[in-house]
Amino acid sequence: MIETSSLSLQSTRGRPSTRGRLDTGRTAKGSQTRDRILESALLLFRDQGYEQTTMRAVARDAGVALGNTYYYFESKEHLLLAFYERLHQEHLAAALPLLDRERDLKKRVRGVIAAKIDASEPYHRFSQLLFKTAGDPRSPLNPFSRESAVARRQSIGLFDSVVAGSIKKIPEDLRGELPYLLWLYHMGIVLYWIHDESEERAKTYRLLDTTVDLVIRVVTLSGLPGLGALRRRAVAMIKDLRPA
Amino acid sequence: MIETSSLSLQSTRGRPSTRGRLDTGRTAKGSQTRDRILESALLLFRDQGYEQTTMRAVARDAGVALGNTYYYFESKEHLLLAFYERLHQEHLAAALPLLDRERDLKKRVRGVIAAKIDASEPYHRFSQLLFKTAGDPRSPLNPFSRESAVARRQSIGLFDSVVAGSIKKIPEDLRGELPYLLWLYHMGIVLYWIHDESEERAKTYRLLDTTVDLVIRVVTLSGLPGLGALRRRAVAMIKDLRPA
DNA sequence: CCGGTTTCCTGAACACGTTCAAGAAATCTC
DNA sequence: GAGATTTCTTGAACGTGTTCAGGAAACCGG
Numbered sequence: 343m344i345e346t347s348s349l350s351l352q353s354t355r356g357r358p359s360t361r362g363r364l365d366t367g368r369t370a371k372g373s374q375t376r377d378r379i380l381e382s383a384l385l386l387f388r389d390q391g392y393e394q395t396t397m398r399a400v401a402r403d404a405g406v407a408l409g410n411t412y413y414y415f416e417s418k419e420h421l422l423l424a425f426y427e428r429l430h431q432e433h434l435a436a437a438l439p440l441l442d443r444e445r446d447l448k449k450r451v452r453g454v455i456a457a458k459i460d461a462s463e464p465y466h467r468f469s470q471l472l473f474k475t476a477g478d479p480r481s482p483l484n485p486f487s488r489e490s491a492v493a494r495r496q497s498i499g500l501f502d503s504v505v506a507g508s509i510k511k512i513p514e515d516l517r518g519e520l521p522y523l524l525w526l527y528h529m530g531i532v533l534y535w536i537h538d539e540s541e542e543r544a545k546t547y548r549l550l551d552t553t554v555d556l557v558i559r560v561v562t563l564s565g566l567p568g569l570g571a572l573r574r575r576a577v578a579m580i581k582d583l584r585p586a
Numbered sequence: 587m588i589e590t591s592s593l594s595l596q597s598t599r600g601r602p603s604t605r606g607r608l609d610t611g612r613t614a615k616g617s618q619t620r621d622r623i624l625e626s627a628l629l630l631f632r633d634q635g636y637e638q639t640t641m642r643a644v645a646r647d648a649g650v651a652l653g654n655t656y657y658y659f660e661s662k663e664h665l666l667l668a669f670y671e672r673l674h675q676e677h678l679a680a681a682l683p684l685l686d687r688e689r690d691l692k693k694r695v696r697g698v699i700a701a702k703i704d705a706s707e708p709y710h711r712f713s714q715l716l717f718k719t720a721g722d723p724r725s726p727l728n729p730f731s732r733e734s735a736v737a738r739r740q741s742i743g744l745f746d747s748v749v750a751g752s753i754k755k756i757p758e759d760l761r762g763e764l765p766y767l768l769w770l771y772h773m774g775i776v777l778y779w780i781h782d783e784s785e786e787r788a789k790t791y792r793l794l795d796t797t798v799d800l801v802i803r804v805v806t807l808s809g810l811p812g813l814g815a816l817r818r819r820a821v822a823m824i825k826d827l828r829p830a
Numbered sequence: 831c832c833g834g835t836t837t838c839c840t841g842a843a844c845a846c847g848t849t850c851a852a853g854a855a856a857t858c859t860c
Numbered sequence: 861g862a863g864a865t866t867t868c869t870t871g872a873a874c875g876t877g878t879t880c881a882g883g884a885a886a887c888c889g890g
Contacts (some may be wrong), residue, residue, distance in 0.1 A: 367663060375868080397847060407870045409849080414868095418847065545827050552823045579796045583789050585781060619838080641877060651840045653879080658838095662877065 376414045378404040383421045384428070391468045392422060425465075427493055433461040437500065447508035448558040454504055455528050455550055459535055459543065466543075469536055498525045513565050515577045520561070522584060527557060620658045622648040627665045627673070635712045636666060662782045668800055669709075671737055677705040681744065691752035692802040698748055699772050703779055703787065710787075713780055742769045757809050764805070768830060771801060 382403035386395040397418055400410045415421045436457040444450055462469055501521035505512070512520060531553070535546040562571040626647035630639040641662055644651045659665045680701040688694055740773055745765035749756070756764060775797070779790040808817040 388875065396845080398845090408847095410869050412848070534827075548823070548825050552819070556820070575796070576800070580790070583778075584791050640875080643876090652877095653841065654839050656878065 347415055355553060375404070375406060375410070379406065379411050380416055380421070384425055387425060388465055392418075423493075429461060429465070430493055430496060432495075433458050434500065436461055441503055441507055445507065445509045447505070447510040447512075449560070450504045450508055450552060451524060451557070452550060452554045454500060455531055455554070456547070458528065458532065459550075460545060462535070463543070464530070466536075469532075478535060481496055501528070503526045504551070510561070511565060513570075513573060516561070516564055516573060519577055519580045519584075523580065524557075527553075604694055619648075619650060619654070622651055623650065623655050623658055624665070624668055631666070631669060632709060636662075663820055667737075673705060673709070674737055674740060677702050678740075678744065680705055685751055686745055689753045691749070691754040691779060691805070692798060694748045694752055695768060695801070696794060698797045699775055699798070700791070702772065702776065703790060703794075706776070706779070707787070710780075713776075745769045745772070754805070754806060755809060757814075757817060760808055760817060762807070763821055763824045763828075767824065768801075771797075796814065 379400060383400045384397070386399055386403065397411055398408055400421070401411050404411070411421075415424070423490060437454045440457065441450060442451040443452060498521055501524040505517065505520050531546065531550055534549055535543060538546045540546075563569060564576075609744065611774050611788055623644060627639070627644045630643055630647065640647070642652055648655070655665075659668070681698045684697040688697060742765055745768040748768060749761065749764050774780060775790065775794055778793055779787060782790045784790075807813060808820075
């Protein structure tokens with residue numbers, strides 16, 4: 343499928359997009375240590391949450407000195423960022439088969455978001471931190487920050503594929519902004535999921551099913567001749583106000 | 587105006603809705619100390635941000651020992667919560683005249699949200715923390731937590747008045763949920779505002795003007811006979827999925 | 831007033847994330 | 861392989877939010 347060929351399953355670990363100073367993992371030894379630290383952190387995060395996990399415990403479990411963790415990860419939050427990057431890879435792997443198979447836009451959107459929720463489920467307890475820090479412009483986890491730019495672009499890129507690979511007729515002007523809008527929509531669903539404590543996240547899935555229907559309906563309606571002016575105005579607004 | 591009579595301008599300070607153990611401010615002396623601490627904290631927060639403000643600095647400026655701040659405020663975050671309660675009072679004071687004067691729904695919604703942004707402007711730099719912690723279910727600042735229930739109910743209550751005091755015809759079933767929906771909408775605008783660094787927050791105001799138009803249009807359209815089924819389905823979903 | 835009780839206040843101590851000077855190990859150059 | 865350079869590792873130390881045992885001050889019933 344051509345439209346998914348731009349999506350990469352390659353992990354960005356090992357040669358991360360670091361900023362000058364922290365150009366780590368250059369030797370085999372260094373790379374191994376980095377992985378050991380990351381692995382320890384992920385296990386501890388999952389088992390006892392982010393706040394309860396101390397950097398000292400991460401270092402101990404990885405078998406290195408405390409200070410060494412700071413050679414490979416700028417801060418505890420960057421360790422979390424590395425986790426999210428891995429989570430995204432898992433999400434991608436889960437979503438790709440569906441994108442290759444299904445061509446109906448509604449099912450593609452629903453499937454990709456459901457895959458995200460499923461992939462995140464083991465980490466529900468501490469995924470709360472995603473949004474805890476997502477709102478802080480200074481945090482590297484903030485979806486608009488420079489440091490998470492790679493992850494964000496990848497995440498939005500997934501919705502590029504969702505749109506590109508569907509057979510639905512979409513007005514040209516809306517088509518350009520739709521992936522971004524779907525990404526925002528998916529963030530909203532995730533935010534709800536974070537707070538959802540219902541059995542099997544039943545409420546989140548009900549929300550998803552109902553709203554995905556509405557969303558697709560709006561996309562369809564926006565193509566009607568009588569609604570062209572309204573649609574153009576909305577698209578213009580999004581282009582204007584969408585963060586750079 | 588009857589519909590605003592339930593809104594209170596009384597500050598909740600002095601006799602806060604604390605939980606048993608921390609039933610503070612019972613003597614005149616205690617209450618004074620609490621106010622001194624809060625005042626110091628607000629000044630420091632505003633001038634140098636939340637993270638840069640240390641509890642030791644707060645205590646020093648208030649002229650008390652470090653430990654004493656923890657007698658009146660459970661944590662640094664609770665100090666921030668007290669700040670948001672005060673901010674809400676200022677917002678309320680700014681919004682009330684408009685609600686007494688104006689009866690057009692669109693103008694009421696726009697006015698109340700604009701008032702919120704204006705009231706928050708002096709604290710833009712560290713308001714980022716609102717959403718930083720808003721996503722964390724364990725944080726007292728989380729809009730769905732027990733501790734912020736009072737503030738939240740007040741905040742939604744404001745939109746109760748917005749709806750109740752307008753002359754717009756609104757379908758009965760939607761009318762019940764509309765205040766909550768408008769509150770959610772207003773949270774979205776605030777989230778955008780937090781990240782908005784444009785001159786005079788021009789982008790936020792453009793977003794507000796455009797979306798308020800869309801929102802009201804949807805409310806109007808939802809009353810059309812042909813769209814009753816869709817509206818009922820949407821309202822049912824909201825009732826089902828709205829957090830308790 | 832006095833003793834008892836509650837409320838208020840103190841500062842040392844703790845665990846945490848983070849920094850840093852110093853040294854060990856790997857790699858490179860010749 | 862020796863020396864020079866880079867990469868990796870260490871653990872003590874700093875400043876932070878928070879806790880806590882203990883003491884001071886206010887209040888209350890007699």
